[in-house]
Amino acid sequence: MPVRVELRATDAADADVVVSVWGVTGSGRVFLVATARLLGPVAVAVTPPLPPGTYAVSVASSVAVDAPLPYELAIAENTAVCDAATGAPDHDESGDGSDHLGNDAVQVSFTPIAEFARTARSGDDAETTGLTLSPGTTTLVAGESAARASAGDAYRDRDAYELTTAADTAELELRLTWAHAPDAPDLDMYLFRAGEAEPELSLGAGSFVGQFDEVVTLRVDPAAAYWVWIGAFDQPDVGTEAAYELTICAR
Numbered sequence: 001m002p003v004r005v006e007l008r009a010t011d012a013a014d015a016d017v018v019v020s021v022w023g024v025t026g027s028g029r030v031f032l033v034a035t036a037r038l039l040g041p042v043a044v045a046v047t048p049p050l051p052p053g054t055y056a057v058s059v060a061s062s063v064a065v066d067a068p069l070p071y072e073l074a075i076a077e078n079t080a081v082c083d084a085a086t087g088a089p090d091h092d093e094s095g096d097g098s099d100h101l102g103n104d105a106v107q108v109s110f111t112p113i114a115e116f117a118r119t120a121r122s123g124d125d126a127e128t129t130g131l132t133l134s135p136g137t138t139t140l141v142a143g144e145s146a147a148r149a150s151a152g153d154a155y156r157d158r159d160a161y162e163l164t165t166a167a168d169t170a171e172l173e174l175r176l177t178w179a180h181a182p183d184a185p186d187l188d189m190y191l192f193r194a195g196e197a198e199p200e201l202s203l204g205a206g207s208f209v210g211q212f213d214e215v216v217t218l219r220v221d222p223a224a225a226y227w228v229w230i231g232a233f234d235q236p237d238v239g240t241e242a243a244y245e246l247t248i249c250a251r
């Protein structure tokens, strides 16, 4: 079953606290299952469906703190589900341009950890959608990961969309779907505050290797603009293009 881990900690704004869920193998090896960074007093990490087994939850601060930080963890089955939307998209990709470079906005390299930076090309920006993500609504964005060579980073076509949260929006669930055919590329999804290539807000939760939907749940600020970035990982022996759909459920 999918598991939702909620970390609550007040007065931890300067501590850069991350909560993570780990799988534990029979030989004691651990592997990351889900992770999230504290935003305000809450962090939410949602796992994919997990088979029965042993799991661990860790809470860590990446910076030294002056005093102990009390926190609470709530762990439960995740019952909030955001299925792939059907019907007409609320936004169709329109900013790619003839060279598919018009809406890339961010470049991603692995050295070997992921590094994110704004692209240097003038006029390259996330495309405006005009969409506001209000609690209880589902939003559908459709685009095409085009057949294009990498511009030098780890991805081929890269498409970024700017969306805004409503005044009472606290959480988003994003689901990136495409036809997982043998000749399909491996699409990944990253999230940023609008205009900022650092930090990447999902902590890599939307960049699993292979032909799986990318699904990310994260806390967000109200009335804030975000970039959702979708790219095709540049690797040999995979397809070069794919239509994709991005479903966003706001809470």
Ligand SMILES: [Ca+2]
Pocket: 093, 096, 100, 143, 144, 145, 146, 157, 158, 159
């Ligand atoms: Ca595109």
Ligand SMILES: [Ca+2]
Pocket: 096, 100, 101, 102, 103, 104, 157, 158, 159, 160
């Ligand atoms: Ca593009």
